[in-house]
Amino acid sequence: MPFFKDLNLSAATAGFVAVLVGFTSSVAIVFQAAQAFGATPAQITSWMWALGLGMGLCSAIPSLVLKQPVMVAWSTPGAAVLATAGLAGGFSMAEAIGAFMVCGALITLAGATGWFERVMSKIPMAIAAALLAGVLARFGLQAFAAAQTALVQVALMLLAYLLGRRLAPRYAVVITLLVSVAYVVLRGQFNAGALTLELARPVFTLAALTSLALPLFVVTMASQNLPGVAAIRAAGYDMPISRIITLTGVATLVLAPFGAFALNLSAITAAICMGPEAHPDPKKRYTAAVTCGAIYVLIGLFGAAVTGLLIAFPRELVLAIAGIALLGSIGGGLHAALKDDTHREAALITFLVTLSGVVIAGIGSAFWGVVAGAVALFVQQYGLRQKSKP
Numbered sequence: 513m514p515f516f517k518d519l520n521l522s523a524a525t526a527g528f529v530a531v532l533v534g535f536t537s538s539v540a541i542v543f544q545a546a547q548a549f550g551a552t553p554a555q556i557t558s559w560m561w562a563l564g565l566g567m568g569l570c571s572a573i574p575s576l577v578l579k580q581p582v583m584v585a586w587s588t589p590g591a592a593v594l595a596t597a598g599l600a601g602g603f604s605m606a607e608a609i610g611a612f613m614v615c616g617a618l619i620t621l622a623g624a625t626g627w628f629e630r631v632m633s634k635i636p637m638a639i640a641a642a643l644l645a646g647v648l649a650r651f652g653l654q655a656f657a658a659a660q661t662a663l664v665q666v667a668l669m670l671l672a673y674l675l676g677r678r679l680a681p682r683y684a685v686v687i688t689l690l691v692s693v694a695y696v697v698l699r700g701q702f703n704a705g706a707l708t709l710e711l712a713r714p715v716f717t718l719a720a721l722t723s724l725a726l727p728l729f730v731v732t733m734a735s736q737n738l739p740g741v742a743a744i745r746a747a748g749y750d751m752p753i754s755r756i757i758t759l760t761g762v763a764t765l766v767l768a769p770f771g772a773f774a775l776n777l778s779a780i781t782a783a784i785c786m787g788p789e790a791h792p793d794p795k796k797r798y799t800a801a802v803t804c805g806a807i808y809v810l811i812g813l814f815g816a817a818v819t820g821l822l823i824a825f826p827r828e829l830v831l832a833i834a835g836i837a838l839l840g841s842i843g844g845g846l847h848a849a850l851k852d853d854t855h856r857e858a859a860l861i862t863f864l865v866t867l868s869g870v871v872i873a874g875i876g877s878a879f880w881g882v883v884a885g886a887v888a889l890f891v892q893q894y895g896l897r898q899k900s901k902p
Contacts, residue, residue, distance in 0.1 A: 523796065525689060527805075528804075543556060560771075563775075563812070564813070566775045581782065583778040583801050584777060587731065590773060597724055597727065608773075612725075623758030623759070636855055637848065639858060641844075642860065642863040646865070649863075652839065665828055692829050696829055734879035740779045746841075749794075784841075862881045
């Protein structure tokens with residue numbers, strides 16, 4: 513089978529690191545969202561089953577078909593919106609499920625009509641690269657901020673990465689991960705731990721539509737799919753964006769009754785699997801995405817055991833390995849964003865607004881970064897055109 517011929521250790525490791533980072537960095541928010549709607553332990557397990565299955569199949573199958581790294585994740589800002597709205601609005605689980613189904617239908621519509629891809633095609637590459645760099649840079653900053661509570665561990669991981677880049681560049685992240693896990697195990701900081709599948713009956717209400725479904729759709733498209741497309745473009749891949757977004761919408765719609773609140777293109781984990789650290793050959797990096805998808809499916813099928821394993825890693829290890837694994841992508845994004853003089857200031861504004869993490873009207877900084885950069889670019893180009901007139 514061609515897949516196994518193309519797969520290597522660095523790609524498999526990139527897939528695992530993507531799951532480790534994507535899962536452990538935000539699973540607590542998903543738990544909070546489920547609990548905000550009064551979820552039972554069985555329903556929380558159902559959410560993890562549906563999300564794991566959805567992310568896994570939507571990543572692995574298109575990657576195998578297209579031979580390109582398609583990366584799908586749950587909507588982390590969407591989970592945060594749900595957690596906040598659930599606590600404030602007193603919505604039932606049935607109303608939440610109805611909202612998830614509406615969100616899935618809207619995502620499907622956005623993909624099927626192609627409007628989102630058309631909007632993204634209008635954004636200059638420099639702005640898209642700056643957007644991606646801003647999203648990823650937050651993880652880079654967190655990697656070194658983790659040194660405040662785990663100085664020796666972070667320093668050891670950074671040293672392992674630098675030595676790996678010098679002696680065995682293809683396996684630098686592999687070496688870093690092995691060294692960090694060994695350190696954690698020897699220090700006794702690794703602790704493992706728990707959680708039937710329960711189908712919820714959806715209920716559609718106007719309050720849930722306005723307070724849950726629409727905000728969930730908006731933040732998923734603006735804060736997740738927007739940088740997700742930027743990650744694909746920055747890595748140099750030409751994918752059928754509209755069809756993939758349609759797939760995530762259909763998967764959300766089908767799995768919503770089980771707790772899959774919103775599936776979307778990934779940016780953070782995509783950068784891990786689309787970068788040169790995953791595989792030196794861009795045509796074979798799809799194996800990292802397939803590996804990631806397979807692990808997500810395992811999480812869905814064996815939720816209790818695998819979830820316990822992944823969340824057993826210390827928070828500092830997750831933050832540090834994410835930041836270190838993304839160094840190449842952050843540098844590449846900044847280089848692409850700032851190399852063109854005519855777009856440099858607009859790209860820099862995009863980067864800084866995105867990096868700020870500002871949230872306005874419930875919409876995250878990724879969207880506002882693009883808005884700020886586009887406005888800056890318009891003002892600059894409009895001024896130049898005016899000056900060039902006789």
